[in-house]
Amino acid sequence: MRKILFLFLIGLGVFNAVSTCIDQICEIKGLNIDESGLVGGVMLIAGIIGGIIVPPISDKLQKRKLFLIIAMAGFLVGLSLFVLFQGFIFLLIGSIVIGFFLLGIGAPIGFQYCAEITSPAPESTSQGLLLLVGQVSGIIFILGLNFFGMVSFLYILLFLSIVNFIMVFSLKESPFMES
Numbered sequence: 001m002r003k004i005l006f007l008f009l010i011g012l013g014v015f016n017a018v019s020t021c022i023d024q025i026c027e028i029k030g031l032n033i034d035e036s037g038l039v040g041g042v043m044l045i046a047g048i049i050g051g052i053i054v055p056p057i058s059d060k061l062q063k064r065k066l067f068l069i070i071a072m073a074g075f076l077v078g079l080s081l082f083v084l085f086q087g088f089i090f091l092l093i094g095s096i097v098i099g100f101f102l103l104g105i106g107a108p109i110g111f112q113y114c115a116e117i118t119s120p121a122p123e124s125t126s127q128g129l130l131l132l133v134g135q136v137s138g139i140i141f142i143l144g145l146n147f148f149g150m151v152s153f154l155y156i157l158l159f160l161s162i163v164n165f166i167m168v169f170s171l172k173e174s175p176f177m178e179s
Contacts, residue, residue, distance in 0.1 A: 001126070003171055004114045005133050007068075010164040011075060011110075012134025014157045015102055017141035018082070019043065021150065025082075026091060028150050035088045042092060043099035050104015055112070064113040064174040067105055072165045074101025079161050083154045116174040 018025065019040060026036030058067045078097030081090050114130055115123040144153045 001114065001118055001129075003167060004110060004117070005129065007072070007106075007164055007168060008110060008130040009133040009137045010160045011072070011102055011106055012130070013137025013141050014079065014161060015098070016134060016138025017145055017157065018079075018098070020138070020142055021145050024145075025150050025154070029086050029091055031088055031091065035091075039088075039091050039095045043095040044103070046096040046099030047103025047107075050100040051108050052104075054105045055108045058109050058112075062177045064109055064116070064177055065168075065171050067109045068113065068171060069168050071101045071106030071109065072161075072168045074098075075106060076161050076165045078102070079158055083158045113171075113174050116176040119176075 022040040023033070023036045026039055031039065054067065058064060074097055078094045078099075078101060081094030081097065085091070085094070111127050111130060114126045118126040141153070141157060144156065147153075148156075
């Protein structure tokens, strides 16, 4: 549970911070208000599409850890595009990748994984804790973005996402998937 809490602390916190400050980040990266709205919107649309397509595949293949690794790898690629490059196309592609992998794969499969490893505890308890750590870290990351500067703190968030990617390998497969 502690490992998945840490993954949500970083992953959901970064998403909350980036999505909250999307207009400011896009402005610094040279986008206008219409482009930044599109960048934010496609992140959510890609997340919905990923959430419809991928979790049933995880259920069918009886794998959670593999899909969480894929989610963190994709999230890292998307955030790298978002942080390291300028311009509308890079931010748009980065946003789509973040949405698809983090919101579409990482969040639903992560919630399910946590419910399975904490069973018989109520699913609402485990999900509530994951959301809580993501909200608290999101607030801290928003403060960091505003205090240290958007560009500088995005690099810190990128570093934390690398740590997240490394940490996901230490998860064990869900006991519900082993049978």
